[in-house]
Structure formats: structure tokens, C-alpha cells
Amino acid sequence: MSERSLHSTAGKTRSASVFTAWTVLSFVVLSGLLTWLCRNRGPEDIQWQIRAGILRDLISEFSIGRQALVSSLWIMPLPTILALPFTPFVGPEAYGLAYLYGLALALSMATIPLASLLRKAGIPLGRLVSVTLLAACAYAVGATRYSDMLVCASCLVIAVFFDTHKEAVLRALAGVFYGLALLAHPVGLVVAVGKAGGIVVDWFFAGSDKERRSVHWIQGMGMAYVFFTYLFLNWMIMRAPLWPFEHFTLHEPAVIGRQATQELATALARRYPSSAPVVSGHWGYMVEPILRDAGGHHFIDFHRDKVPSWERRELVLVVPTEANPLVGLSDIAAVLHRDPAALSGYLLLSESPFWEFYLIVKPEQ
Amino acid sequence: MNETPRWIIDELPRFNARSVLSRGQVLGAILLVIALGCAFFLDAARTFLWLNTACIALYLVFCHYKLALQFLCLGEKAVSALPEDESSFDWPPYTILVPLYHEESAVAGLLSHLATLDYPKDKLQILLLVEEDDAATRTALESLRPDSPFEVIVIPVSEPRTKPKACNYGLKYATGELLVIYDAEDRPDRDQLKKAAFCFSEAPEDVICLQAKLDFYNPKRNLITRLFTAEYACWFEFCLPGLHLLNAPIPLGGTSNHFRLSALRMLKGWDPFNVTEDCDLGVRLYMEGFRTLLLDSTTWEEAASRIGPWIRQRSRWFKGYLQTYLVHTRQQGALFKREGLHSLLHFHMIFGANCFCLLMNPFYWTLTAVWFATRSESVSSFFPLWVVIPALLSFLEGNAAFVLTMMLACLKRRNYWLIPFCLLTPIYWVFMSLGAWKGALQLITRPFYWEKTPHEGDTVQGASV
Incomplete structure (x- = not known):
């Protein structure tokens, strides 16, 4: 042995x-x-x-x-x-x-x-x-x-x-x-x-x-x-x-094309130049330069009471549309699209093929 | 109070547990306390943060060390052997030492089992070591009138009242070439002596000790015995083989240690002041360049089945581990010489880190519970990212992996029914920490006090005895 x-x-x-x-x-x-x-x-x-x-x-x-x-x-x-x-x-x-x-x-x-x-x-x-x-x-x-x-x-x-x-x-x-x-x-x-x-x-x-x-x-x-x-x-x-699991969508995430990126940058620069864009979900990491240029905020699991108190600008929530390959990485898209009640506090401002823009009603308002 | 007799003092190993702390260790401890006191005085929060970081780092290292040790031997299959022709093999003289103290109810069973051991009777010497003041056991033995190969040796009353002192006394009378120790309630496999003798004959000369596996014959008694059995399975199936594989010092298991007698005498036997003398001996023989191998034979024991005796037994083991750690940290240079850093690392992990984690566990459990209950910012402030990630890792990965290895050990020993109970191991850890604290405190108050584990005479269940 x-x-x-x-x-x-x-x-x-x-x-x-x-x-x-x-x-x-x-x-x-x-x-x-x-x-x-x-x-x-x-x-x-x-x-x-x-x-x-x-x-x-x-x-x-x-x-x-x-x-x-x-x-x-x-x-x-x-x-x-x-x-x-x-x-x-x-x-x-x-x-x-x-x-x-x-x-x-x-x-x-x-x-x-x-x-x-x-x-x-x-x-x-x-x-x-x-x-x-x-x-x-x-x-x-x-x-x-x-x-x-x-x-x-x-x-x-x-x-x-x-x-x-x-x-x-x-x-x-x-x-x-x-x-x-x-x-x-x-x-x-x-x-x-x-x-x-x-x-x-x-x-x-x-x-x-x-x-x-x-x-x-x-x-x-x-x-x-x-x-x-x-x-x-x-x-x-x-x-x-x-x-x-609750925020999961079957849309497999893929990179957005130049057109979609351009569309977002243009919208933020021309339509909402004095607003602070807010994004929620992992896709925010994909548009960091645009967000940075616009002085925006990136969250995971965004809800209205997370808005920083020092932010005086109008807040615009950017949400990928169903056609946007990043929608699978948006934790709020599924909720907003699925449940109309979740829309309270958000006013749809505009839509483009790839993006939806909502005005966020600040809680104290 | 009887004083320690001269023969004990004369035959003490050079490094022994007679003094709990050496002068150097006392000085070191005082300096450490002063340094910590100053640090707390200057910046308590930062000191606490760094202490916490150090503790978590140690936890993580120890946790992975122990896991590596256990996972090393997962797929190993024990191989045992006996000579092809037993009749022509020259069986060496064998001495069995059986220290007895207040074991009057166990002696009859013990004697009848030892009598069935498969070893030539003319080569066997069984020394029953009875304390002079233990009239009940002596009477029980007299009534049984054991004859050859049994011999009753009466140990004169003296301090310390420990098992190693009795064994050292018995060692004077041992005439065998090989020697083994059994406890009163032990039921070794019948062919264990033959396996050990053959193994010694095949092994190199530097192998002077064989440790047989231990298992319990009363595992189904209650939850404590179930978890105790699972713990032993893990220790003997994975931990000890892992230590052997890594050429680390092996803490011997108290009973069923087989020795070459000449080498044991050269090592001056057991340290009578150490309450886990076997564990200490395992380190000493390693330091002298000898080795221990694991014997694929089982000795069946009785598991403590009530929480009080279990904690007392555990506190003694813990106190002994601490004694061993303190004794051998006095000769770190020798340890380093043995195998370099490798020896030091194993020694500090097996004895130091093991004891430290058992003592610290209750603090961290409490801290975790407080954080979950309150989400307190003050608790969070001591867990920045570089601390919280390793802390979470040792909490989530370490604990689960230890439960998993216990399940695997039960699977290996074919104790299938025991596997689901392993999920309850965390409860067992709480009691282990209680035992550890009791042992640590007792090291200060009664360093040589031997917490005897009472045997309840549980019936043998499913043991191949």
C-alpha cells in the first residue's frame, strides 16, 4: 500500500x-x-x-x-x-x-x-x-x-x-x-x-x-x-x-447601426438640447459618448425618485423601440410597452423608428 | 494535588506544551496588543477596516487552501494490501496500548473485540493502561481476568491527568516492534494489524506512522452523530489524503495510529501536557524528517451524541490544536528547514488559520445578520469593494463548497442516506465555533485539563466489525 x-x-x-x-x-x-x-x-x-x-x-x-x-x-x-x-x-x-x-x-x-x-x-x-x-x-x-x-x-x-x-x-x-x-x-x-x-x-x-x-x-x-x-x-x-426574469425580453441584443446612433444623437442635440437625457438598462453603456455629450444620466432599474435632486433641467427618458436591437438590454422598455399603467409619470414626447422619448414628470411636481 | 513526577519532566520532548506561551511569545503578544491599541487610538475606523481586510483575506486563502486539499483526492481510490502468502510472512511483534479511564462499562466489549483481531497471538502484546485511582475500571478488569496477550498496567496518580501521560507510561512496558493505540470504545477492522504490519514492511524506513481511517458505528443516533460522521468522512477521505499528497504535516487522529516503536521512543513518545498529543506527535515526526502514511483500514468508534459531551470533546480538540500551534511556532526555523516555505504554509494553514477562522466565524455571522437586518451604513463602511467581493466569495463559494465536499465524502464512503443531511452542516459549524471558544478560554484557565468524552455504549449499527 x-x-x-x-x-x-x-x-x-x-x-x-x-x-x-x-x-x-x-x-x-x-x-x-x-x-x-x-x-x-x-x-x-x-x-x-x-x-x-x-x-x-x-x-x-x-x-x-x-x-x-x-x-x-x-x-x-x-x-x-x-x-x-x-x-x-x-x-x-x-x-x-x-x-x-x-x-x-x-x-x-x-x-x-x-x-x-x-x-x-x-x-x-x-x-x-x-x-x-x-x-x-x-x-x-x-x-x-x-x-x-x-x-x-x-x-x-x-x-x-x-x-x-x-x-x-x-x-x-x-x-x-x-x-x-x-x-x-x-x-x-x-x-x-x-x-x-x-x-x-x-x-x-x-x-x-x-x-x-x-x-x-x-x-x-x-x-x-x-x-x-x-x-x-x-x-x-x-x-x-x-x-x-421580470425585465427579460426575448429580443436578443445586437449592436445598433450607425443610422440609429445618428438618430439618437441628432434627436438629443436638435429636439431636446436643453434637456437631460436619461437611459435605463445595460444599453446605456453602448451610447456612453452621446450620453456624455448631452450631460445625460445612466441608470439600471430607473424610476422617477432616482432623479438626482440637483438636476434642474427637464428630463427626457430615452427608450429603444421594439425595432431597436438594443431593446433587450433596456430594463424599462418591456415594462412601458407591456403595462400602460407604468406610463404614469412619463409623457411620450416623440417617436422615431429606433427611439421613444418620454418627458419624466419629477415626483415633486 | 499530585505533582508532575521526575520521569515525565525528564522525558519531555524538547518543544512541549508545558508552558502555554514561551517568553518570546508573551513578548510578541504584548507588542501586538500595544501596536493595535496605538493604531485604534490614532484612527479606529481605518484600523478596523484594515483588520477586517486582513481577516477576509485570510478566510479566502484558508478556504481555497482547504478546498484544494479536499479536491486533490476526489477521484482517489484507496488501495490496501496483504501479503499473498500470509502464513509465510514474518509478522513482527505488535504492542497495542489501550488507555482506560472510567471505562468500566466498555472494557468487556473492548476485550472481546481485541481478542478477535486477526494477528498471531504469540506476537501480540495488549497493554491495558488503568489509572491507579480508577477503582471501577480496575475492578471490572479484575473480574474479567484477562490473560495473555493482555496485560494490565496501573498508572500511578500524578499530574498531568492526560491520556498521553498514560501512553508514555505504557511505552516503557511495550516490547513490540510496532505499536498502535486504541481507545476503549474502538472497534478496529479485524485485519488492521496485519495490513499495518505489511504496509510497514513495504514502506521506506522514514515512514514511521500509519493512520487508519476512523468512522462511527452509531451514525443514525441523531443529527449530531450524522453530521459528525459526515465530517469524519470528509477528514479521512479527502483532507488527510490531501495533506499526505502535498507532503504536509499530518495531524494524527487520536486513535489507530500505528508506529515503529523504535522511532516513537526516539521522539520521546507523546507530549503529556498536550491534550491532542496525537496531533502534536504528527507535527514532531514530520519535523524530524519522518513521514505518515494513511492505512486503508477502518476503526469504528462511538460518536458523541449529546451536544454537551460533543462540545466538550470539540473544545479539547481545539485547545490541543492551539497548544500544538503555539508549541511549534517556537521552532519556525526548523519547520522552514524541513521543506522550505511549503512546510510553513501548511503548518500555519492547518493549525493557525483553521483555529482563527473557527474563532472569528461568530463575529462575521453576527455582522452579516446585522447588515441584512439593518442594511447599516456603518457596517457597509468596513466592506468596500475590495473587501466585499472576497467576503462574498468566501461566504457563497466557500460555505457551499465545504457542504459539497461533505456530500462527496459521504458518497465516497457509500453513506448515501447521509448525503441530504449534509445540507444542515452550517448548524454544525455553529457548534464547532462554540467548542472552539470554550477550548480557547480553557487554554487560559485550565490548559492541561482533559475533557473526557463519556461513552454511552451505543450499539453497533452497520459497522463491519
């Missing part, structure tokens, strides 16, 4: 070294690739700007940063959280890079699990192929609006790696990673719900197989815990655990 034990120590040390070496190598390759992509990134990359904005507000300890971290199902918190450790190294003007390093970190953690899955599928040179595949994924979506899906995909790879392991103890761990996928992207949420359904169904087929049932229980608890943590954070920060 003792000799075997010593061999096991040596084996473990070797496995740990291999894991570390390949993960570091993968991180270097992927972060280099993503940084290069960032220089040539396409105009459709909304994640970069939004995540950088959230990180800036979070680190500046503005409450909007905490709110933006947890309040949208389209901008889930895990990719931002993974970027946090890199922020001290890049500085406030380059928080987008920290986001990319966070993506690279998540992807690199999946290198060895993916290699193991490839080896199981009979593919040779598993580690090398794994790094190549991850790099290909990063290249394909790293500079697009889907970049956060890389974190989700990485969590799912690790989850599948554990889920297909022959050791029950390791299979049981898969639940946590399905849960983390849920925290990374709405697709992860759908997969996690599917997995939970699968667990429930298999629970009945497991019969008297106590080990299988126990594995299911632990997996389910892992997923449930991550999900309840998400609800808990929303309860703590947004004061409502289901806030992101």
Missing part, C-alpha cells in the same frame, strides 16, 4: 504539472488571440463595451455597477466576475481587455477536460487538438456579441467531462459546472434546466441504484445552489430575486 501510495503521489504531481502547463499555455495562446482580435474586432461586439462599462462602475463602487452585474439575463455575471482579477493589470481605460482575459481564463480551464473528452472519442493528440479547438472557438466568436458564450461553453465542457467520468464522486461534481454555465449565458440557463429535467426523469429510472440517485441529488443541489445564489444576489442588490 505504501509504495502504491508513493506512486500515487508522483502520479498526482505529474497530473497537476500537466494540467498547469497546458492550462497556462492555453491561456497565453487564447489571451494573445483574443487581444489580437480585439484590435481588429468587428462593429458587432457589444459585450466588450458593456462589460468594460460594468467593470468600471463596479470598481468605482457606483451602485449601477453592482446592479448591472446581476440584473440582465442577456449580460450574465460570470464573465464579468472572471474579468475582475485582471482589472488591476490593465487600468480603467482598458477594462475591455480584462474581460477578454477573463474569457481566456475560462476557456483555458477547459483545455484538459476537453482533451480528455477528445481522447475518449478516440481523437489523437487530445491536448493539442483541444487548444486548437478552443482557439478556433475564440477566433470565431471572441470579438462578436456572442463572446460571453465562450464562458458558458467552457463551463459546459467541464460539466460534460465530469458527467461522463466513471468515478461517482467526480460525476457528482458536474452539477456545479452546469450551474456555472447558467451564470454565464442564457443558453447555459436553458441547458441547466434541461439537465435538471433529465435528472428528475432519470431519478425514477434509477430504481434502487442508490449511488446513481445520490449522484443526481448532489448534481441537482449544485445547480440549485448556483441558481439560488443568482436569485440571492438579485435580492440583495435589486431588492427583488426575480428582477432579471
Whole structure:
């Protein structure tokens, strides 16, 4: 036993070294690739700007940063959280890079699990192929609006790696990673719900197989815990655990074209030059320069009593229309469009193909 | 009061717990208190903020250290072995030490179980160590008239009244090549001695200790025994193998420690003033360049099932951990020499950070509860972003991960029925902290007092004994 034990120590040390070496190598390759992509990134990359904005507000300890971290199902918190450790190294003007390093970190953690899955599928040179595949994924979506899906995909790879392991103890761990996928992207949420359904169904087929049932229980608890943590954070920060679900719209966010941006800038400059524009939701990070030029205010979960008391100008709430690809990132659009009662306190001033402008009646008026 | 006899003083290990604090440690503590007092006087809010930041950082580091330790061995399968031809194997002489104190109700069961151990009887010596003033146990033993390989050794009354003192006394009479300690209520696997002897024969000479796994035979008694069983599963399935894998000092588990007798004598046995003498011995043998391996054999014990005895037992363990920490921080240079920074880190994490977190937990639980109840700005002011994120991380990630590893440990031990109860572990942590505080205070008031855990004679449930 003792000799075997010593061999096991040596084996473990070797496995740990291999894991570390390949993960570091993968991180270097992927972060280099993503940084290069960032220089040539396409105009459709909304994640970069939004995540950088959230990180800036979070680190500046503005409450909007905490709110933006947890309040949208389209901008889930895990990719931002993974970027946090890199922020001290890049500085406030380059928080987008920290986001990319966070993506690279998540992807690199999946290198060895993916290699193991490839080896199981009979593919040779598993580690090398794994790094190549991850790099290909990063290249394909790293500079697009889907970049956060890389974190989700990485969590799912690790989850599948554990889920297909022959050791029950390791299979049981898969639940946590399905849960983390849920925290990374709405697709992860759908997969996690599917997995939970699968667990429930298999629970009945497991019969008297106590080990299988126990594995299911632990997996389910892992997923449930991550999900309840998400609800808990929303309860703590947004004061409502289901806030992101209540303000969710199926419109998948995409970048607005130059026409829409131009339309907004022109409207604010010509129609409401003496008003203070107010925007609510993550899309505010996409129009920061326009908002800054107009001296506007950006909120998450805006309601009228949030208007700063020192603001003497007339306030104009800008809301994306249903035709605007940013409507999915507006937390107030869904409410205003869905519930006419929510319109009390807001007077519709004008509409354009992409924007609606409401006069905000200040509470004291 | 009987004084400490000469033989105890003469045979004390060089670094021992006879003095709770050395002169240097007292001086260090005074300087620290003065420095903190000055800092509070100059800027109380900022001092509190920095102390809080340091505490949270320590929590985070300890939490991840312990998790790494546990996750290292998740997929490990224990391998045990016996010689292919047992009859031709040269079994070495084996001594079993069984310290007994007020165990009159347990001796009959103990003797009958030890008699069933699968080891050549002519190679076995079982020393029953009874205190001179424990008439009840002595009478019970006399009535049973144990004969060879059993021997009754009477320990003269003297201070300190601890188990290690009794073991050291017994050590004088030990004639085996190998030695193991069992408690009165222990039920080791029948082939444990053979496994240990074979393992020693295969292991390098620097392996002088084998720690068998411990488990409980009364886990279903109530919630305390259930959670205690889950905790032991985690400790013996993940933590100790993790420490072994990382070549860290292994805090031995009180019972079922098998030793090479010559090496044990060279180490001067156990520290009679330390109330977790096993844990201290684990560190001392590590410091001397020896190693401990884990034996894949189980000893079944009785879990304390009432909250009072459980807290008393826990307070003794905690006090002993603190004693061990204080004793060996006096020789940090030697620790550093052993394996460099790596040894120091493990030592401070296993003993220092572990104790610190258990003591601090109630403060942070209270602070969290107050914040949730009041959303008080004054509480928030001590948690700026760089503190709140690690704090939330250790709260949300750390706690959940510890519950998860307990579930995994139960899964590994095939205690499937126990897994759902692991969700109640946070309640258990509250009692652990209570025990920790009791132990810490007792270190000041009664440093060598041995909180004896009464055994209730629970029946064996599902143990393969």
C-alpha cells in the first residue's frame, strides 16, 4: 500500500504539472488571440463595451455597477466576475481587455477536460487538438456579441467531462459546472434546466441504484445552489430575486447601426438640447459618448425618485423601440410597452423608428 | 494535588506544551496588543477596516487552501494490501496500548473485540493502561481476568491527568516492534494489524506512522452523530489524503495510529501536557524528517451524541490544536528547514488559520445578520469593494463548497442516506465555533485539563466489525 501510495503521489504531481502547463499555455495562446482580435474586432461586439462599462462602475463602487452585474439575463455575471482579477493589470481605460482575459481564463480551464473528452472519442493528440479547438472557438466568436458564450461553453465542457467520468464522486461534481454555465449565458440557463429535467426523469429510472440517485441529488443541489445564489444576489442588490426574469425580453441584443446612433444623437442635440437625457438598462453603456455629450444620466432599474435632486433641467427618458436591437438590454422598455399603467409619470414626447422619448414628470411636481 | 513526577519532566520532548506561551511569545503578544491599541487610538475606523481586510483575506486563502486539499483526492481510490502468502510472512511483534479511564462499562466489549483481531497471538502484546485511582475500571478488569496477550498496567496518580501521560507510561512496558493505540470504545477492522504490519514492511524506513481511517458505528443516533460522521468522512477521505499528497504535516487522529516503536521512543513518545498529543506527535515526526502514511483500514468508534459531551470533546480538540500551534511556532526555523516555505504554509494553514477562522466565524455571522437586518451604513463602511467581493466569495463559494465536499465524502464512503443531511452542516459549524471558544478560554484557565468524552455504549449499527 505504501509504495502504491508513493506512486500515487508522483502520479498526482505529474497530473497537476500537466494540467498547469497546458492550462497556462492555453491561456497565453487564447489571451494573445483574443487581444489580437480585439484590435481588429468587428462593429458587432457589444459585450466588450458593456462589460468594460460594468467593470468600471463596479470598481468605482457606483451602485449601477453592482446592479448591472446581476440584473440582465442577456449580460450574465460570470464573465464579468472572471474579468475582475485582471482589472488591476490593465487600468480603467482598458477594462475591455480584462474581460477578454477573463474569457481566456475560462476557456483555458477547459483545455484538459476537453482533451480528455477528445481522447475518449478516440481523437489523437487530445491536448493539442483541444487548444486548437478552443482557439478556433475564440477566433470565431471572441470579438462578436456572442463572446460571453465562450464562458458558458467552457463551463459546459467541464460539466460534460465530469458527467461522463466513471468515478461517482467526480460525476457528482458536474452539477456545479452546469450551474456555472447558467451564470454565464442564457443558453447555459436553458441547458441547466434541461439537465435538471433529465435528472428528475432519470431519478425514477434509477430504481434502487442508490449511488446513481445520490449522484443526481448532489448534481441537482449544485445547480440549485448556483441558481439560488443568482436569485440571492438579485435580492440583495435589486431588492427583488426575480428582477432579471421580470425585465427579460426575448429580443436578443445586437449592436445598433450607425443610422440609429445618428438618430439618437441628432434627436438629443436638435429636439431636446436643453434637456437631460436619461437611459435605463445595460444599453446605456453602448451610447456612453452621446450620453456624455448631452450631460445625460445612466441608470439600471430607473424610476422617477432616482432623479438626482440637483438636476434642474427637464428630463427626457430615452427608450429603444421594439425595432431597436438594443431593446433587450433596456430594463424599462418591456415594462412601458407591456403595462400602460407604468406610463404614469412619463409623457411620450416623440417617436422615431429606433427611439421613444418620454418627458419624466419629477415626483415633486 | 499530585505533582508532575521526575520521569515525565525528564522525558519531555524538547518543544512541549508545558508552558502555554514561551517568553518570546508573551513578548510578541504584548507588542501586538500595544501596536493595535496605538493604531485604534490614532484612527479606529481605518484600523478596523484594515483588520477586517486582513481577516477576509485570510478566510479566502484558508478556504481555497482547504478546498484544494479536499479536491486533490476526489477521484482517489484507496488501495490496501496483504501479503499473498500470509502464513509465510514474518509478522513482527505488535504492542497495542489501550488507555482506560472510567471505562468500566466498555472494557468487556473492548476485550472481546481485541481478542478477535486477526494477528498471531504469540506476537501480540495488549497493554491495558488503568489509572491507579480508577477503582471501577480496575475492578471490572479484575473480574474479567484477562490473560495473555493482555496485560494490565496501573498508572500511578500524578499530574498531568492526560491520556498521553498514560501512553508514555505504557511505552516503557511495550516490547513490540510496532505499536498502535486504541481507545476503549474502538472497534478496529479485524485485519488492521496485519495490513499495518505489511504496509510497514513495504514502506521506506522514514515512514514511521500509519493512520487508519476512523468512522462511527452509531451514525443514525441523531443529527449530531450524522453530521459528525459526515465530517469524519470528509477528514479521512479527502483532507488527510490531501495533506499526505502535498507532503504536509499530518495531524494524527487520536486513535489507530500505528508506529515503529523504535522511532516513537526516539521522539520521546507523546507530549503529556498536550491534550491532542496525537496531533502534536504528527507535527514532531514530520519535523524530524519522518513521514505518515494513511492505512486503508477502518476503526469504528462511538460518536458523541449529546451536544454537551460533543462540545466538550470539540473544545479539547481545539485547545490541543492551539497548544500544538503555539508549541511549534517556537521552532519556525526548523519547520522552514524541513521543506522550505511549503512546510510553513501548511503548518500555519492547518493549525493557525483553521483555529482563527473557527474563532472569528461568530463575529462575521453576527455582522452579516446585522447588515441584512439593518442594511447599516456603518457596517457597509468596513466592506468596500475590495473587501466585499472576497467576503462574498468566501461566504457563497466557500460555505457551499465545504457542504459539497461533505456530500462527496459521504458518497465516497457509500453513506448515501447521509448525503441530504449534509445540507444542515452550517448548524454544525455553529457548534464547532462554540467548542472552539470554550477550548480557547480553557487554554487560559485550565490548559492541561482533559475533557473526557463519556461513552454511552451505543450499539453497533452497520459497522463491519
